[in-house]
Amino acid sequence: MKVSKLASNLIGSEIIKIGNEVNDLKAKGAQISNLTIGDLNSNIYPIPGDLKEGIRKAYNNNLTNYPPANGLQSLRTSVSHDLKKRWDLNYSADDILITAGSRPLIYAIFKTIVDAGDKVIYPIPSWNNNHYAYLTNANAVEVQTQESNNFLPTADDLRPHLDGAVLLCLCSPLNPTGTMFTKEQLSDICELVLEENSRRGEDEKPLYLMYDQIYAMLTFGSEHYNPVSLFPKMQDYTIFVDGTSKCFAATGVRVGWGFGPSLVVEKMKALLTHVGAWAPKPEQEAVAEFLANDSAVDTFLQDYKGKLNTSLKELHLGIQNLKAKGFAVESISPMGALYLTIKIDYLGKRTPEGKVLENSTDLVFYLINDAGVALVPFSAFGNGKSVPWFRASVGGCSLGDIKDCLPNLEASLKKLF
Numbered sequence: 001m002k003v004s005k006l007a008s009n010l011i012g013s014e015i016i017k018i019g020n021e022v023n024d025l026k027a028k029g030a031q032i033s034n035l036t037i038g039d040l041n042s043n044i045y046p047i048p049g050d051l052k053e054g055i056r057k058a059y060n061n062n063l064t065n066y067p068p069a070n071g072l073q074s075l076r077t078s079v080s081h082d083l084k085k086r087w088d089l090n091y092s093a094d095d096i097l098i099t100a101g102s103r104p105l106i107y108a109i110f111k112t113i114v115d116a117g118d119k120v121i122y123p124i125p126s127w128n129n130n131h132y133a134y135l136t137n138a139n140a141v142e143v144q145t146q147e148s149n150n151f152l153p154t155a156d157d158l159r160p161h162l163d164g165a166v167l168l169c170l171c172s173p174l175n176p177t178g179t180m181f182t183k184e185q186l187s188d189i190c191e192l193v194l195e196e197n198s199r200r201g202e203d204e205k206p207l208y209l210m211y212d213q214i215y216a217m218l219t220f221g222s223e224h225y226n227p228v229s230l231f232p233k234m235q236d237y238t239i240f241v242d243g244t245s246k247c248f249a250a251t252g253v254r255v256g257w258g259f260g261p262s263l264v265v266e267k268m269k270a271l272l273t274h275v276g277a278w279a280p281k282p283e284q285e286a287v288a289e290f291l292a293n294d295s296a297v298d299t300f301l302q303d304y305k306g307k308l309n310t311s312l313k314e315l316h317l318g319i320q321n322l323k324a325k326g327f328a329v330e331s332i333s334p335m336g337a338l339y340l341t342i343k344i345d346y347l348g349k350r351t352p353e354g355k356v357l358e359n360s361t362d363l364v365f366y367l368i369n370d371a372g373v374a375l376v377p378f379s380a381f382g383n384g385k386s387v388p389w390f391r392a393s394v395g396g397c398s399l400g401d402i403k404d405c406l407p408n409l410e411a412s413l414k415k416l417f
Contacts, residue, residue, distance in 0.1 A: 038175060050300075101245055113208050210239050213240060329344050357416070
């Protein structure tokens with residue numbers, strides 16, 4: 001059976017492939033420390049109790065019909081107030097679009113701004129930009145980042161590629177690394193975007209910035225910065241991606257929000273009316289009430305972030321201990337999100353059975369089967385398979401799981417030669 005060219009050439013998710021392997025092994029009784037999933041084990045990290053009760057109440061009150069296409073007024077107002085209080089960002093409720101998580105927002109940003117063949121710039125590693133670029137038939141420009149800059153792009157990295165570009169995609173804290181822009185790094189990039197737009201004619205499409213800050217509330221000692229707070233003129237060019245999924249451990253609740261220039265947001269809203277990507281009305285109602293309760297939000301975040309940070313630090317300490325023992329490993333100190341960036345430099349080594357680990361995928365499956373430790377290689381985020389860096393997510397594991405997996409990782413690495 002013939003299908004569209006787009007469907008024929010879609011690339012499957014490497015993360016899902018690894019996840020399926022993990023689930024198959026677990027179904028057979030294997031004990032796997034699953035550090036792959038950018039999700040949260042809801043038994044370890046449940047959503048806030050007040051939010052759960054609010055959802056239940058909304059269903060009991062039969063709020064089960066269609067919400068407005070751009071989201072409930074009450075939720076957009078709560079988001080507007082929270083943006084002002086938390087980040088000193090001035091966006092009215094009319095400039096905010098509510099969707100079923102952040103993915104519809106990202107898709108709508110691409111489809112609203114990018115014409116076929118338009119240049120889109122994004123760093124690697126980064127989450128899913130390559131797939132959204134494919135879906136819009138964009139001219140994708142992938143900018144390789146360096147460990148020395150915490151795998152975040154610098155203005156110098158981006159400068160050669162801006163001519164003619166219509167969209168620059170950034171994320172901080174970054175998925176997959178959990179690293180964050182410093183004030184200086186982001187300021188340099190904002191100045192670059194403003195300079196580029198100042199030289200463009202009125203008939204030219206601007207260079208827009210998609211700024212994904214879905215992890216902004218999950219930071220550990222580092223300050224989160226955003227383009228518009230640093231440079232108010234960036235408000236004309238920046239479209240934000242945000243929501244509840246990560247900050248409230250509510251990945252399945254599916255309430256996200258985007259905000260930016262009125263023209264762009266209005267067109268995104270119009271596009272998504274044809275997709276039906278709104279968040280469920282009861283969940284919107286409950287999030288509106290919860291987000292307006294500053295004390296409840298702060299209490300939840302303090303406990304939740306503390307648990308995540310403890311797990312990240314435990315994993316980081318374990319990798320650093322292996323490094324001190326002479327193993328070819330490295331990790332970057334946790335800054336934000338759910339993720340630790342780990343280097344396991346064993347590509348080209350042989351397993352006890354004599355199989356050569358030719359690439360990062362081979363190493364991932366060796367560690368799953370031999371150590372019961374599952375990681376995601378940077379090749380799932382745009383890098384080549386010769387890159388020995390990996391994402392480890394602590395959201396799906398208990399602290400005990402993390403402690404238990406480290407000796408197994410050490411034992412499996414010892415076997416390679």
